[in-house]
Amino acid sequence: MSTTVKKVTDFLGLNKTLLSQRSLYDNFKSLLFIYFLVTQSLKAERHLRARGILTTFKEFYAWIAQRVIFLLLRLPSARAKVKAEMDKAKLDIEQSLCPQGADVVRYLSLPAEGQSIEWILSEMDSMDQQSGTLEWKRGKISGAVYHGGDDLEKVIVAAYQHYCVSNPLHPSVFPAVRKMEAEIVAMCLRLYNNPNGAGTMTAGGTESIIMAVKTYRDWARATKGITEPEMIIPSSAHAAFDKGAAYLKIKVHTIPVDSVTRKADIKRMKRAINSNTIMLVGSTINFPDGNQDDIVALGALASTYNIGLHVDCCLGSFIVPYLEKAGLAEGSNGKYKLHPFDFRVNGVTSISCDTHKYGFAPKGTSVVMYKNAALRRFQYYVYPDWSGGVYASPSLSGSRPGALIAGTWAAMQYMGDKGYLDSCRDIVTCARNIADTIASSIPELYILGSPPASVVAFGSKHPKVNILEVGDMMLKKGWHLNGLSGPPALHIACTRLTVSMTDTFIADLKDAIKEAKLTPSGKGTMVALYGEWWFLFIYLFSICFRTVGALK
Numbered sequence: 214m215s216t217t218v219k220k221v222t223d224f225l226g227l228n229k230t231l232l233s234q235r236s237l238y239d240n241f242k243s244l245l246f247i248y249f250l251v252t253q254s255l256k257a258e259r260h261l262r263a264r265g266i267l268t269t270f271k272e273f274y275a276w277i278a279q280r281v282i283f284l285l286l287r288l289p290s291a292r293a294k295v296k297a298e299m300d301k302a303k304l305d306i307e308q309s310l311c312p313q314g315a316d317v318v319r320y321l322s323l324p325a326e327g328q329s330i331e332w333i334l335s336e337m338d339s340m341d342q343q344s345g346t347l348e349w350k351r352g353k354i355s356g357a358v359y360h361g362g363d364d365l366e367k368v369i370v371a372a373y374q375h376y377c378v379s380n381p382l383h384p385s386v387f388p389a390v391r392k393m394e395a396e397i398v399a400m401c402l403r404l405y406n407n408p409n410g411a412g413t414m415t416a417g418g419t420e421s422i423i424m425a426v427k428t429y430r431d432w433a434r435a436t437k438g439i440t441e442p443e444m445i446i447p448s449s450a451h452a453a454f455d456k457g458a459a460y461l462k463i464k465v466h467t468i469p470v471d472s473v474t475r476k477a478d479i480k481r482m483k484r485a486i487n488s489n490t491i492m493l494v495g496s497t498i499n500f501p502d503g504n505q506d507d508i509v510a511l512g513a514l515a516s517t518y519n520i521g522l523h524v525d526c527c528l529g530s531f532i533v534p535y536l537e538k539a540g541l542a543e544g545s546n547g548k549y550k551l552h553p554f555d556f557r558v559n560g561v562t563s564i565s566c567d568t569h570k571y572g573f574a575p576k577g578t579s580v581v582m583y584k585n586a587a588l589r590r591f592q593y594y595v596y597p598d599w600s601g602g603v604y605a606s607p608s609l610s611g612s613r614p615g616a617l618i619a620g621t622w623a624a625m626q627y628m629g630d631k632g633y634l635d636s637c638r639d640i641v642t643c644a645r646n647i648a649d650t651i652a653s654s655i656p657e658l659y660i661l662g663s664p665p666a667s668v669v670a671f672g673s674k675h676p677k678v679n680i681l682e683v684g685d686m687m688l689k690k691g692w693h694l695n696g697l698s699g700p701p702a703l704h705i706a707c708t709r710l711t712v713s714m715t716d717t718f719i720a721d722l723k724d725a726i727k728e729a730k731l732t733p734s735g736k737g738t739m740v741a742l743y744g745e746w747w748f749l750f751i752y753l754f755s756i757c758f759r760t761v762g763a764l765k
Contacts, residue, residue: 503668512560
């Protein structure tokens with residue numbers, strides 16, 4: 214940095230003699246300009262180093278294109294077009310998501326008298342029928358519903374009822390809830406091989422991730438004096454990392470994954486590390502295609518540069534810790550191998566795990582774990598000077614539903630180690646059967662990477678088969694799969710409900726491909742983001758205009 218300052222100073226001709234001959238005000242302006250030039254040059258250098266020349270040029274080109282579109286959208290004719298498309302999209306959403314008809318009653322104000330429980334339950338049934346609630350128990354939904362069985366559902370309901378008014382914000386009033394929360398975290402820490410570590414419960418995977426990001430930001434500020442934090446993530450990392458960075462004002466360097474292995478590009482992630490880097494991110498497994506990053510290599514980087522490494526196991530949750538015990542960690546035929554990922558890996562400093570996925574706990578529960586309590590301290594918020602007393606909370610929420618904690622504790626006690634082991638074996642065997650069958654008997658498709666756990670993603674390698682169109686055909690057969698964009702693909706997150714539907718899924722998939730080949734449209738409509746990309750492009754920029762007041 215001193216060399217850069219000297220070069221800039223020499224360039225401006227600000228030597229000691231010249232400075233002494235100028236007024237204090239002029240000198241101050243010159244020094245301020247030098248400071249600005251140096252800081253911006255360093256930012257540009259860090260960005261260029263992380264992104265590379267070609268990617269930086271592409272980003273600059275995209276920025277110019279956005280500015281041009283902004284200008285074009287300010288034309289009266291463009292505004293009219295955007296408004297028409299917005300109105301059309303709004304109508305489409307209302308028709309697809311909102312119940313329609315004369316028999317649909319909307320309750321927009323409180324009833325004069327309270328309703329009976331019989332009326333309430335009857336009205337809920339009526340709303341389910343009117344809105345066409347999916348029969349999720351048929352096992353045709355990718356992920357979304359992680360059902361542990363009817364008996365477990367009864368256990369969770371009983372626990373929820375027992376603690377429905379509890380709030381862990383007041384541990385002296387509800388000590389049992391505090392005890393259960395601590396035990397949930399302890400059980401998860403043991404699953405991930407760090408019994409002496411620390412952690413907290415959160416309201417879901419997104420909050421777990423945001424809390425980890427907040428922890429590293431505050432840790433880096435306190436221990437390294439970093440005021441312009443940056444983080445490095447693979448493009449397959451969950452969008453919650455970008456969300457947390459946006460909330461917490463952290464710059465994100467997104468590194469493309471390898472197109473074949475779907476793993477983070479370690480060399481490019483290393484190149485992106487600089488003095489402002491606070492954390493690296495890896496997944497076991499990632500959401501888009503269910504693959505695993507090289508956590509060992511990422512851990513080595515984190516240790517070398519003394520930065521955090523967060524491993525996102527929200528989706529892997531109670532599957533990946535059991536693969537080794539289930540005899541599935543080594544994979545088969547050179548595929549599906551699970552590599553080390555937990556706290557046994559040197560350099561791993563935090564892990565997120567969703568109890569409400571394959572832990573079969575009630576929705577709205579997750580755990581974020583840390584290597585030690587000293588690091589967890591930076592997650593907490595404490596305000597000692599409030600007139601209402603000392604305020605402290607471990608996560609974003611103040612009050613939290615103790616009933617969800619009780620339901621999670623009950624689910625984990627009910628399932629036990631054997632229950633989760635059996636579940637892991639059944640679900641992963643199902644996923645691998647699907648992947649193997651696609652690879653061996655459906656030549657139009659290919660598997661993305663080598664997914665070791667419960668998610669299988671597949672794309673098209675046939676010029677006349679649009680994979681999103683296949684998704685449309687599968688939707689008509691009752692299957693609700695996830696559409697992906699980079700590259701275009703579909704994925705199925707297998708659950709316990711999927712296990713008995715493996716043969717049906719493969720048969721329907723083969724039929725869907727035949728139908729897509731017979732009547733190709735060249736596009737899929739199952740996901741508006743991918744099917745009507747041009748409209749979404751205008752739609753997103755119209756939102757930007759609204760934000761700055763350009764569309765009025």
